[in-house]
Amino acid sequence: MTVIRQDDLIQSVADALQYISYYHPKDFIDAMEAAHQQEENPAAKDAIAQILINSRMCATGHRPICQDTGIVTVFVHVGMNVQWDTDMSLDDMINEGVRRAYQLPDNILRASVLADPDGKRQNTRDNTPAVIHHKLVPGNTVDIHVAAKGGGSEAKAKFAMLNPSDSVADWVLEQLPKMGAGWCPPGMLGIGIGGTAEKAMELAKESLLDPIDIQELQSRGAETRAEELRIELYDKVNKSGVGAQGLGGLTTVLDIKVKDYPTHAANKPVAIIPNCAATRHVHFGLDGSGPAILPVPRLEDWPDITREIGDNVKRVNLDTVTPAEVKQWQPGDTLLLNGKLLTGRDAAHKRMIDMLSRGETLPVDMQGRFIYYVGPVDPVGDEVVGPAGPTTATRMDKFTRTMLEQTGLLGMVGKAERGTAAIEAIRDNRAVYLMAVGGAAYLVAQAIKKSRVVGFEDLGMEAIYEFEVEDMPVTVAVDSLGESVHQTGPAKWKEIIAERV
Template sequence: MTRDLVFIRGEDITETVRAGLQFVACYHPADYLEHLIAAWHREESPAAKNAISQILTSSRMAALGRRPICQDTGMAVIFAKVGQQVVIDSAHSLADLINEGVRRAYLDADNPLRASLVSDAIFARKNTRDNTPAVIHVDLVPGRTLDLTIAAKGGGSENKTRFAVLNPEQSVADWVVDQVRTLGAGWCPPGMISVGVGGSSEKAMLIAKEALNEPIDMGEIIARGPQDETEALRLELYQRINALGIGAQGLGGLTTVVDVKVSSFPTHAASKPVALIPQCAANRHVHLALDGSGPAYAEVPDLNAWPEIAGDDTAGARRVDLDRLTREEMASWKVGETLLLNGRMLTGRDAAHARMKKMQGLGEPLPFSLKDRVIYYVGPVDPVGAEVVGPAGPTTATRMDPYTDMVLDQGLLSMVGKAERGEATIAAIARHHATYLIAVGGAAFLVSKAIREARVVAFADLGMEAVYEFTVRDMPVLVAVDSEGNSIHRLGPQAWARPAMRPSAKV
């Protein structure tokens, strides 16, 4: 009957999505923050502990300043549970209402979020400029509310998604651990791993993605012990993954994941589809429910939730003048050493490197020189107010591996990014007596404070992928590959890997 229906205004849906995406851009979920703080307290690896401390410091700064946790403000992913007694009071579709909320969130003048989506994924790959459209999943359920789980998924972690169809007798746990071992650090640990098993290929992916938004409860499971087979599998995976020694940012350490989620669905007797989706250290999501009374808003977290991080982990670090840097100076850098960069550096990531390669193939000169320069793999958020640049953390360097010989041949001295480099790239770095440095992924707001000047020098049409020149002061980085080809992403996990308990039966 009509009196049993709940009418929800379309504008309230749009405003809820807008506010939700702005919220998740700036605030870590309380449960993730709690588990990350616990990981920081128990971490024994100095490099990993420093990385987590930078993430926590940057997180508090982002919350105080209401600015993005990470420069990759993600693809909007919305799970909508529509109560069957709900009437959406609008001439627009639910998708249109949600996408308008996304548009407003990413174009917010007070806190613009980085537009990362490109349309025509196969050919033109042109930036949509407002981060629409969102990926939307809708379920009709009993009830009188519209429940929205609003998430922002970064490219670094999304690119590490894995899928396989196992034989029914094969071990899910063994497959997951084998996959995580090969993921590298581009997904920005410490984070989460979610596993979906069953259904069809798309269903396994879907239930894995949705499970990422469930509350983090691994601490509770460890304290009381698993209560069913699924919890036992989750605990096993948590222990075995952390025993790999990958650690924060892949530097080697005790904590690679703070939780592992497992979700299952009935499947064909001949099949065992398994999806694995990592979640990065940003871990952005919020659950909001509309009941017809107006928009729904998330509660801003208590700033006392963040720990006081005493001391300066960069005290005594070597200061580097980028404007006078030489290969002879770089030869003295040791893998794992912390540096403070000062002076001018170029930026450039995927699209910029692709354009450089195209220009080189056509015999066209570049509009800038790479000789004796350092390049930072970054796509910053637009600045607001007095900011020189918005949050500007590193992007995954591995994607630039195919271009490394090209830029090193032009005299480039060093590169700054996040995550490991491939073996061929490491060999090229050593051959050119160059280096590779890493900034902490997930500490974008903290990193941006070291940038004192920024100007676009080329490829302005690429938006956030344009080439900038940054002037930096005491920007903290770590030597990930030295001029002899030693790699911390190989040495660190080797040093921190440890045995893990294995079950007697396959699950």
């Protein structure tokens, strides 16, 4: 009988979470490289290049791929002949591994898990507890999949209880525009069909642990309805023209995964969960011989890619930029930001709006300035700031008009598209919205030369910082007239793709 020691499981979970924080799976790297080679939209191609360059930097520097280091999900299959040498429960051992991983001084990972989710929303400080799925299986080993799921992509999950005769493919394609680009495409869509409501969601999440193999499936042909659906949706989703980061292009998904389960005759539960460009998961087993040993990838696994900067690049001095200058920027323009850039996301915006409603003075003057929607990872060593990629901008939409009209804010930087209300506020105030690439957090951090807290220090990573940046790359996503590249780009590339069929 196999004996699994407490410390072996704890150390294995901790090692796995550190490992996936800076190593992409090789199948993901290969698929992204193929997408980069075939992409024809310069903006989308540059976004993919940034993701691949960031991935290589993180692999060599052992720093997080994304500033959102995720909520931990664990699928654990325990052999029924296993005996445990522990005084802790299985969940407690896994959570202790999470705690050690996220607090490791050499590579601190951002704690994003909040207790009392509809109340105080207080940070647990160590990213526990994980979401854990258990299964007892025949055998004498413990089989574990560890994943870290970012909040931006998780927020785009969808569920429906379809009628038995309804088309799953039609429903998925109907949801795609509603998902926007906040899930950081290109990535994968996991689809769960059947069981009950909670089972469908679990199937969708679990499907994302499978390797990218759609090309092999296309070559051999489908053998099941689930495989037919994968091929059909892979083709149709990529013909949508959404493209990398929602900028329009040839690749929106790298693969479609489908798992199904028997269901009640009256039901057809269906779930979609997207996986973003920060795809983080690893599989290992324990057989009683000690902690898991995870293979160290070779540097040759990453393509040697450089960014190709086009003729429309403009250097911007944030300390002297004027409204007249902002009005000259066109959707799709690439800007290199220099100077002082404020930060703030959900909690900071909520507090600022409350202060403004009470007629109170904000801790920092925002007249004519730009704010970056980011919650950075803590720095280590001589870093100014840890990985600092953008968070999903639509969460700040409800604050946008008040911020623009009452603070004199000139522009915002975030991830993915803006909603209708925010675009109207940007247009009415002749402001601008700039997009940074989600999934390139360590690369972005290299452009940040100084950092200091200027407001709401108690909010931790959600405090207001002032960054000094040099050549931070962004794309004009909504111009001062309210034209959005996230609307025009995908529409244009959908037409281009349709003309080729």
